[in-house]
Amino acid sequence: MAISPDQTEIDVKDLYGDPSRFLISDLCRIVEDYMNTDQVRDVYQAYLFGAQAHEGQFRQTGEPYIYHPISVARILAEMHMDSKSICAAILHDVIEDTPATKDEVADKFGDDVAELVDGVSKLTEFKFKNKKEQQAINIQKVLMAMARDIRVILIKLADRLHNMRTLGVMRPEKRRRIAQETLDIYVPLARRLGINTLRLELEDLGFRAMHPxxxxxxxxxxxxxxxxxxxxxxxxxxxxxxxxxxxxxxxxxxxxxxxxxxxxxxxxxxxxxxxxxxxxxxxxxxxxxxxxxxxxxxxxxxxxxxxxxxxxxxxxxxxxxxxxxxxxxxxxxxxxxxxxxxxxxxxxxxxxxxxxxHWLYKEDSGNEIDVGGRTREWLTGILEMQQAAGDSVEFLENVKVDLFPDELYVYTPNGDIVKLPKNSTPIDFAYSVHTDVGHTCVASKVDHRFAPLDTPLYSGQTIEVITSDGAHPNPGWLDFVVTAKARSNILNYLKNIRSEDAVAQGRRLLSRMLLEKNITLEEMTADSYQFLLDEYGFSSLNQLLEDIGMGNRPAGLVARRLFTEEVDETNQKQDEASGRSPLAIQGTEGMVVSYAKCCRPIPGDQIVGKLSKGRGLVIHQVSCKNIVNERLQSENMIDVTWAIDPSGEYSCQLNLHVQNERGVLARLATIISDESANIEHVEVEDKDGISTNISFLISVNNRNHLAKILRRLRRVSSVMRIVRVQ
The missing domain is CATH 3.30.460.10 (Beta Polymerase, domain 2)
Known part of the structure; x- marks a missing residue:
């Protein structure tokens, strides 16, 4: 049975210790100031429905549960929100905490109210790995609903504010966790939406709960x-x-x-x-x-x-x-x-x-909130980040980055103003202009002068981005980009490229294993490998090939599984060692082939491949100590060789013991540069005042290129010894 309005008194004892009495009739008086009679009646009907649904439920404060949604509605009513928002606030927990369904809410109060209530409701039917994933998925759901209707986040903020006001009844550890979540997520959201009254109170309540x-x-x-x-x-x-x-x-x-x-x-x-x-x-x-x-x-x-x-x-x-x-x-x-x-x-x-x-209160016309140009762009960016993010935790981290901007203002060459967070770089600027501009950025000008892409920007500068059709994002950009849009778009691009590379690599590895059966992957019918896709839980062949290319599933095992009835499992090691031709390494395989930093192989070295889960194929020198004991594990090790003319540059480390003379480092660096080798890193260690150890990490094309560099370095009189680190 519903509680009558005359009985519904709310004793709000918040952290400020300032109790006040609040009745449903008080809420109706507030909304009567700016709503018509029908809308006030809708609000009261929402109260009756909510009171019935929550009957028998109590909060930890000991008061009937219906007091909480009425208090949430009061916060929104004081902001003069529309009747649908007030109704949704009163009903915001009925789908989550009572037998009432979204369809029931829609039948009684309309689809708009039902969508608002559903947007605020947590996901309770799923099992989560941990608290962090649960928080991320629930907040992602709210933000996605907010992107469709901004009123969702206003209800959520009001809900969080009243929960913070009554936080004192919680256990200390839960109180601190909720307060930290409020300061980390809800306060920045209120700031981003410009709702100062809610933000300030949430900040102070969170501060008091964290550090009383x-x-x-x-x-x-x-x-x-x-x-x-x-x-x-x-x-x-x-x-x-x-x-x-x-x-x-x-x-x-x-x-x-x-x-x-x-x-x-x-x-x-x-x-x-x-x-x-x-x-x-x-x-x-x-x-x-x-x-x-x-x-x-x-x-x-x-x-x-x-x-x-x-x-x-x-x-x-x-x-x-x-x-x-x-x-x-x-x-x-x-x-x-x-x-x-x-x-x-x-x-x-x-x-x-x-x-x-910005709320345009036009109930009859069905107009929605006018969020303004900047907020609309931000909400569009939220949707883009959601599409680009790999999972909810990554999405939430990207949103957090975007919620803490110390703003700076820069200009386009046309004189348009672009706002960016503090410490933004030309790459952040490029992605703020357009995703394609960011993807194809190759250089930048700051105040009409060329500047590195990791240059921190300052207010008042004019930024020009130079693009190239064949360019693509560099993984190294992730080390210095600031904006969430830039980071999420770079990660999404690299993820897609990595997936494509993995599929191609998996195809090469599996095709190589199938050659001894005198069959190619292209000749196999879908029916011949569908049972294997079902067994492994894949919906397409490309997913299986990607799994092989990433090193998560050895190609030899997959090939044997395809021909289970024809292959003797006791002879599988002999099969692996049979006269199968080594896999040729071109140097253009992408991110699924990497080169071990322990031995740093270069074209011309004898090499072997190791399948590593999540990384794909890692190339080592045959003599590398780190893989000596694994050479017998045929399922992880793959015979590889360099292609006839491999492309690309490969890192190589040289340690030089030299006499401590003025200008010796400059002479050595000049020689390396003259031989068209890039110096990636250099370290200098003074030994005894007479000699010095210099370590160069350089990029070379092959062993012949390295040999030319070594011959020239040995001619320098102050060089006492050179060792290539392997």
Whole structure:
């Protein structure tokens, strides 16, 4: 039986210790201010349905469960969200925690409400490997639903906020885990969407749950400081108000203070004590027009001296989440820095409610939220990252990267502004322009001068990207790219290329094994190997070939399995050692063939191949000590040889013992360079003041190329000994 509205009192005892009473009738009064009668009735019907569904369920606080969804709905109602959002908030746990189904919700409240409730609900029917995977998959589900309808994340944020307010009843370890998740994921999401009111409270609640004593000490210090700064703030307020009256500018001037978590972050990042932080308090000026914003800026700069380098114009160049305001820091009375924020009332409303301020409340027309250009682009990027990511954990890590931007602003050659996170590189810029531009990037110009692709960018620079049709992403880019879009697209490209290379390599390996049966892979019918695909759990031959190419399944075993009835298992080692021709290594096989760093084989060396799970075929020198004991394991070792004319460059390490003379390193490096060999790495170790050990890691084409380099190096009089590391 449903609880009556007169009985539904909510005792919200949050971490701030400020209890308040809240009734369903109070929620209806809030929504009556901006909804019509039919919509208010829908909200009340959602309450009745939710109360019935949750009957008999209680929260850990001891109160009936229905109190929680009503509190979530209240948070959204105070943001003036639409009736469907309020209904979905009241019902947000019914699919997950009660027998009610999505179809029932859709029948009673419409498809939109049902989709919102489903988007917020966790995935409970799946088994997860660990807590990290469960978190990643559930958050991925919410973000995908958010990309379709932004209201999903607004409901989720309100849900998380009320859970944080009642976090005190949880066990300490669970309290800290939920608080950490809030600070890692939900706070950045609220920041990215510009919902300042939710973000600030989530930050402080998370901070208090993670570090209760630090929060208490900092809050006490701020309360003491309020009395000391009260006179200064009052003086600035009066002076500013008087000045604006003289200029006939209508404005609302308010004082504000930093929140505990903001102060804590600043103290940690800059290694400061509380007494060394002076911008705890500031002023906010709200005016009617953008023109008034700049007039107020001139007025405050006339009243107090501005601190150089502390002015930021977020009106001309808004933040990524759409936030707009003028920020300046002034030397106030007694040389105490005071931050002044200047904005219009519309900007102020957006700063507090973010993306919710864009809501176009037109229930009849069915219009959805106008998320704005920047947010729409970001949501599109979320979908791209989801498609490119290999799994939910990788997707979540990419999203986290994108949620922590310290922004910088650079220009295209046409003068368009591009926003990037701090420490972005030309590669990040290229991918922000277009994925194809990033994939084919070969060089860049920064302020009309050529610059390396890993050059950190700074605001105000003009970036030009040079592309080539035959170019492709370099795995080394992953070492320095910053943006999630660049990283996910590079990983996706390399993953696809690696898969293609693995299929080709697997085809070569299996075909080689089938030759002794006088049959080629192309001659085999699908029926002849379908039983093997079923046995291994593959849906196509390419999946099997990729598994072979990656070294996860020896080609010899697969070939024997295909001809089980014809092959004597007792003679399998003899079969492996039969006169099968070695596999030719071209040097162009891609990422599924790698060269062991322990012996660094080059064309001309005698080599052998080792199948390594997940890496494919690893090439060693025959004399390599690391594989001596494995040579007899025929299923892992493969006879290989160099092709007649292998291509590419191969790493080789040379250790030189030289006399300690001025300029010897430069002479040796010049010789190596003159012989068209690239120096990948060099290390110098002074032995005794008389001699020095120099280690070069160079790229050569083959043994003949190496021999020419060695002959020239030996002619240098100061070279006492040269050893190739094998």
């Amino acid at each position: 004593m630090r929060y208490k000490v900092l809050e006490h210090a701020m309360l003491q400081e309020a009395g000391n700064r009260k006179e200064i703030i009052h003086k600035i307020h009066n002076g500013l108000t008087l000045r604006l009256d003289e200029l006939s500018i209508e404005a609302e001037v308010n004082s504000r203070r930093k929140h505990p978590f903001s102060l804590y972050k600043k103290m940690r990042e800059k290694n400061l004590s509380y007494r060394n932080i002076f911008d705890v308090y500031g002023m906010r000026v709200v005016v009617d027009t953008v023109d008034d914003c700049y007039r107020v800026l001139g007025a405050v700069h006339n009243l107090f001296k501005p601190i150089p380098g502390k002015f930021k114009d977020y009106i001309a160049i808004p933040k990524e989440n759409g936030y707009q305001s003028l920020h300046t820091v002034l030397f106030g009375p007694h040389a105490i820095p005071i931050e002044i924020q200047i904005r219009t009332s519309e900007m102020d409303n957006f700063a507090e409610t973010g993306i919710a301020a």
